[in-house]
Amino acid sequence: MAAAQNAIYEARGAAYVAGSMGPLGTGIQPLGTVSAEDAAAVFREQAGALIDGGVDLIILETFVNFKELEIAVAAVRARKADIPLVAHMTFGEDGHTPLGEPIEKVAAAMDAMPIDVLGVNCSVGPAPMLEMVTKMATVTNKPVSAMPNAGYPRMHEGRLIYMTTPEYLETYAKRFIRSGVKVIGGCCGTTPAHIRALHHAVKALAPARPAVEVKESKKEEAAPIVPTAEKSPLAKKLSQGKFVTCVEILPPKGADPSKVLDMAKQLKDAGVDACNIPDGPRASARMSPMSLALLFEQKVGIEPVLHYTCRDRNILGIQSDILGAHAIGLRDILAVTGDPPKLGNYPEATAVYDVDAIGLVKIISNLNRGLDVAGNRIGSPTAIHIGVGVNPVAINLEQEIARLRQKVEAGAEFIFTQPVFDTNLFIRFKNLTKDITIPTLIGILPLASSRMAEFLHNEVPGMSVPDGIRKQMADAGDKGAELGVELAIEALEAMRGMVQGVYVMSPAGGVKAPLAVLKKYL
Incomplete structure (x- = not known):
């Protein structure tokens, strides 16, 4: 003023x-x-x-x-x-x-x-x-x-x-x-x-009307959408109501993928349906998850679920990446906002965040309809099976559920939850989201030690480990890893009837604990 x-x-x-x-x-x-x-x-x-x-x-x-x-x-x-x-x-x-x-x-x-x-x-x-x-x-x-x-x-x-x-x-x-x-x-x-x-x-001049003919701009029509069940093997199994299994493998910090390829082969041989690949978890710098997903598909033959964040790409880069992922045969993408750089080893790195997870789902959904972010035709549509994340034990659960509904409205087709340790809190979440009918895969993380339990609860955003479980892990001492697997199996058994699948994270980066948790389902 x-x-x-x-x-x-x-x-x-x-x-x-x-x-x-x-x-x-x-x-x-x-x-x-x-x-x-x-x-x-x-x-x-x-x-x-x-x-x-x-x-x-x-x-x-x-x-x-x-x-x-x-x-x-x-x-x-x-x-x-x-x-x-x-x-x-x-x-x-x-x-x-x-x-x-x-x-x-x-x-x-x-x-x-x-x-x-x-x-x-x-x-x-x-x-x-x-x-x-x-x-x-x-x-x-x-x-x-x-x-x-x-x-x-x-x-x-x-x-x-x-x-x-x-x-x-x-x-x-x-x-x-x-x-x-x-x-x-x-x-x-x-x-x-x-x-x-x-x-x-x-x-000295007066404006004139130009003699230029401009064609009327017509609204672009969306292309027919590929049915969800036809997008990928994972999408087909979920559409058929089958219970699916998935294990998370972190991309390596270096350029050698041999170790994680061997882990993926162990999962495939055991009968695991898919392997999900995080995109810079906790803002860490690792091998490109898209490149690793392609290696899993080509060299191992296991279906990859690619995590894709909004942190590192602008809208142009996002569209380019999604089109490229479709072109090389990657079909299952988990759309997440992504951890900010300040949480990782490079806190001064620039975060883009042109969109959040809701906007990312909308972009992919548009591409699935043959349209870019502005509604212009791109030719043949993509056929991406769109997943989203949710934290069932979020502090502000009302906001978390509201955002989940926005993701579903934007075009989400399946849900991965954050790791859940408290069955009662998950039951509360499911009761509050009865109107959301797309498949949910429960996140399970076997605890390896009391120290890990305390770290997750106190220092990792979005994680909540109940007091009772933290006490059990403290009392277990050197047998914490064994107890962690037992608790994970119990949690999965308790929530099995409320979900359509499970994805298990490894506390130590290997596949021994996840396979132990999934033994009954393979």
Whole structure:
């Protein structure tokens, strides 16, 4: 508010003062962690401060997600219905948003919004933006705005320098105007000299309507979805109501997979249905789980369940990876948010988190329908069997269940639980989720020692080991590993009738304990 008031004071009536609002910088559900309601509240607060400060108009700029722009427009209109409102989206050189939405589709949608001016800003220089706004001007009767960057920056003596001169921008300003643009300005890299050049260009020219034909953008139709039972052997068994067994194997920290391949072979020979492969558990750096999954399938012949996190990839990388996984024959994917780097050995590593597990499920579900994240056709659909995680003993169980329901709504087809040690708490969880009917595989972790039990309970997020079990493990002394297997068998027996499968984790990284737990079921 104070900034707006200061600008108005300095302008002294000689110029309009605009208030600028940009995107939140984080994804909106389902492609992020921020709800539409929370985003709207932030935008209303920003708009209120600018409006109370006295700005003449508001510019919404540099939005890459049309849904977020819609939320921002509604928020501004909720604070003041008649304030002049300019809305800008940002596109790449190919004329698409970072989410893959083409400018024709976005422009038509923007035209229907309660805004006064629509346009493009940032990301590109004058030449690519000219083509964008030319297309935009042909699908709307509203004024169109163009605010390009001063070209692309270059590194010079350790500094980023924008190379576009004011004279070059002035030349393009005239082309913008002839193409129908009625509001023109500058974004990144432009200086007062550039703005003066724009002023010279607009004085002598009036905007024109371009004679350009733009084809109507049609909504893409989804491809037929592959039935769940046909996606993978694991999916078929679950669809048939069979009880399935799975064992977790951690990827090696080095480049030699021979040890884990031998473990996978032992599991296959014993009759285990599948082997699940974590993706950087506790933010550790290990061999690529996708590469290991392919090795398991090709060299061992056991079905892999690939854990896939949102921590290390942006939306583009996620789509690329999922398409690649499908192409090499990987079909079972457990979509998880992923542990933050601060929990691991590389706390300074960058976490991406463009989306969380809910958004990841939505992305994979879209690909299964032959559509990318923006709803554009990709050709043949994928056939990924989508799994999700849940913690049945979460501290905030209501929130955990609400998120699980969102995952199921987004397209989840099976559930892996966190390790469960307390049967009564799992029964409570099942009673609260009777409406969720997709198959559940219970997580079982045989404890190896009292020290392990205490560590899991006190230091590992999402783990809860009951007092009674921790006391039993303490009393067991050197026989803790044997007792751990016995307790795991008891827990599995108690919960067998409530689930459609089990996946067992190994306390020491081998397969001896998991196979002992699963002996009755193999």
